[in-house]
Structures are given as C-alpha cells and as structure tokens.
Amino acid sequence: MPGPKKVKTLTRAEAEAIFERFHAIEPEPKGELDYVNAFTLLVAVVLSAQATDTGVNKATRALFELAPSPAAMVALGVERITELIRTIGLYRGKAKNVFALSQILIETHNGEVPAEREALEALPGVGRKTANVVLNIWFKQPTIAVDTHLFRVGNRTGLAPGATPLAVELALTKQVPERFMLHAHHWLILHGRYICKARKPECWRCPIAEWCRYEPKTPLPGRGLS
Structure with missing residues (x-):
C-alpha cells in the first residue's frame, strides 16, 4: 500500500456523524462475495x-x-x-x-x-x-477488516490515519461508536470502492464530504473548482 498523505484526525463527534450518515443511507450493508456457509x-x-x-x-x-x-x-x-x-x-x-x-x-x-x-x-x-x-x-463479531479501500478511506478522510493496515484498524476501533462496529468495515469498504475511489474520489456525490479532510474536493465533472 502506498504511504498515506498525513491529514488531521477527525474528532470522535465527527466520526460519529459519519457513521450516523452511513447508517441512515444503508442500515444493513452487505459484502459482495458469494458464499453458502x-x-x-x-x-x-x-x-x-x-x-x-x-x-x-x-x-x-x-x-x-x-x-x-x-x-x-x-x-x-x-x-x-x-x-x-x-x-x-x-x-x-x-x-x-x-x-x-x-x-x-x-x-x-x-x-x-x-x-x-x-x-x-x-x-x-x-x-x-x-x-x-x-x-x-459469519460469527457477528465487531471486527474491522482493513483492505486497500478501507486503508485509503481511513487516511484520506482523516477518520483513522495510519501508516499500516493494523494502525488504521486500531485507530478505527477507537473512532467507531460501539453501536456501529459490526457494520463499520462494510460501510467504509463500499464507500472506498464506489465513491472515494483511488484515482479520483467522487467528492461531488459523497455523503460524508462535509466532515472529510481530503482537499481539494473533486468537483462535479464539467465544472471547475470554485
């Protein structure tokens, strides 16, 4: 994984607001791998x-x-x-x-x-x-699996900056409110996969842009930076 750009860590209140927003949009996020047991x-x-x-x-x-x-x-x-x-x-x-x-x-x-x-x-x-x-x-334990998407989102947003996947994981365990822990890694992985993309984050349609530390925000295609 590439070295993350350092940003200021979000406050606990800001982190809570982010997960409140994710929960409001999709209360029961699911992974995308197929399995039967x-x-x-x-x-x-x-x-x-x-x-x-x-x-x-x-x-x-x-x-x-x-x-x-x-x-x-x-x-x-x-x-x-x-x-x-x-x-x-x-x-x-x-x-x-x-x-x-x-x-x-x-x-x-x-x-x-x-x-x-x-x-x-x-x-x-x-x-x-x-x-x-x-x-x-499977076992419904409140763990956080840090893949490349989650690593990027944790660092880019300021939610859980860290130099390694383990550092990001441990930072998230402190930032994520307990009631959101079970679904936290799914929300973040899906956010990184479809909105906070590696090459160009789609900030113009990001539901958590108001708290995100990433700058400059990517404008709507066809429009310049304001």
Missing part, C-alpha cells in the same frame, strides 16, 4: 486477495457447487481446484492454500470453521484481514 465464505475471502469480488464470484460459482465443504474440497484435489479458479490472480498458490486449509479443518476442527482469530490465522492463506472478515460476517 462459513467454509465457502472463508474460501472466498482467501481467494479475494489481490482480486475483485466479481472475479472471485465468477470462479467460485462452479467451485462451491462441487465443493461446499472441506471434505468435498479435499476430494477435488489441488489440480482440479487450480483449474476451477485459474481466472483469479495468483490462482496456483491460492489453490494449494484452499486444499491445505480444508485438510486442516478436517483434521483439527472436525470440518468446521473456527470462531477464534488465532485458529483462523493458523490456516494457510489466512491473515488478519481474512480472519476479521470471517469473524465479522
């Missing part, structure tokens, strides 16, 4: 590293029909898994990880996805971000 969610998130959710969903449609469980995934074998996900970036390594984590789930967790961070992060291909997504979406 805890296992397929875990696999989808592992496959989503350096790939788009749309691309992952196209590949996993057939994969999850054939292997919706660790046992079925192991039965497919690495070669078949590789064939099914070859349209996803880094597919060879990811196929090996999916096969290996499926084996571990069977051998160590009775075929179930564990609800503990330490156990999740011990699985091949699973880091802190992936564990946070699974804990949040």
